[in-house]
Amino acid sequence: MFLGIDLKEIFMFQFKDAEARKYFLVGCLVAVAAFFIPILPYLVLFGYAARIAKQIMNNEAPRMIAWDDWGGMAKDGLKVLGIRMVLVSPILILLIPFILVMTVFPIVMSTTNSSDAEALIPIFSLLLFGGICCIVPLSIPLSLIIPGAEMHVIEKDDFMAGLRFKEWWPIFRANLSGFIAALAITYVTSMVLTLVIQILGATIILACLMFILIPAMTIYLTVLMFVLSAQAYKVGKEKAAQLEIAPAVTE
Numbered sequence: 319m320f321l322g323i324d325l326k327e328i329f330m331f332q333f334k335d336a337e338a339r340k341y342f343l344v345g346c347l348v349a350v351a352a353f354f355i356p357i358l359p360y361l362v363l364f365g366y367a368a369r370i371a372k373q374i375m376n377n378e379a380p381r382m383i384a385w386d387d388w389g390g391m392a393k394d395g396l397k398v399l400g401i402r403m404v405l406v407s408p409i410l411i412l413l414i415p416f417i418l419v420m421t422v423f424p425i426v427m428s429t430t431n432s433s434d435a436e437a438l439i440p441i442f443s444l445l446l447f448g449g450i451c452c453i454v455p456l457s458i459p460l461s462l463i464i465p466g467a468e469m470h471v472i473e474k475d476d477f478m479a480g481l482r483f484k485e486w487w488p489i490f491r492a493n494l495s496g497f498i499a500a501l502a503i504t505y506v507t508s509m510v511l512t513l514v515i516q517i518l519g520a521t522i523i524l525a526c527l528m529f530i531l532i533p534a535m536t537i538y539l540t541v542l543m544f545v546l547s548a549q550a551y552k553v554g555k556e557k558a559a560q561l562e563i564a565p566a567v568t569e
Contacts, residue, residue, distance in 0.1 A: 349533030365391030371548035401480035466490035493554030
């Protein structure tokens with residue numbers, strides 16, 4: 319156990335038995351479809367992961383489920399992705415001028431003489447550095463906060479629930495360490511899997527398997543992220559309830 323998280327169960331339930339492995343393989347195929355079909359496969363993946371996260375909130379052990387409600391999963395995924403896009407919009411707004419500069423600068427450089435180009439390089443470097451200094455400090459806390467809103471959307475089955483900050487913020491704050499742990503575990507796992515895939519890709523034979531290994535990593539990390547966030551949310555909800563009871567008992 320790590321901060322209330324059974325890591326062995328969470329890391330391995332996707333391969334627990336033949337049925338789980340079958341559903342995991344279906345998830346891989348959905349992720350493969352994302353190479354050819356934009357957005358929709360990701361909505362289905364998010365919706366599928368959301369339903370597994372709901373198991374955690376209902377005090378059930380996580381388990382892979384049948385892919386038998388594609389429309390419903392896409393709808394659930396749209397809610398989760400929607401609230402994520404809303405909350406990440408500050409970064410997207412900051413990225414707009416950053417992207418414009420990155421797009422225009424090569425054009426300007428190609429149409430100016432060498433002396434003017436050399437003068438523009440420090441300006442471009444300063445803008446690039448300033449953009450990174452603005453975006454990175456903002457992206458880290460958002461990466462930590464957004465799962466709290468997403469889990470509230472999943473629990474209430476309502477997109478607008480993610481915007482009702484007064485409802486989910488006390489839950490997030492009550493188990494801040496749990497959400498930090500969930501983010502850290504997801505990040506470390508993604509780095510390890512990426513490194514493994516890069517090593518495997520260095521061999522010609524295994525490089526041919528990238529078409530399935532990358533989708534497998536996608537479904538695995540998506541489900542893992544949602545399950546870890548759901549566990550942090552569940553514990554946070556319990557702690558928040560205890561904090562509400564404590565003043566009443568004192569009085």
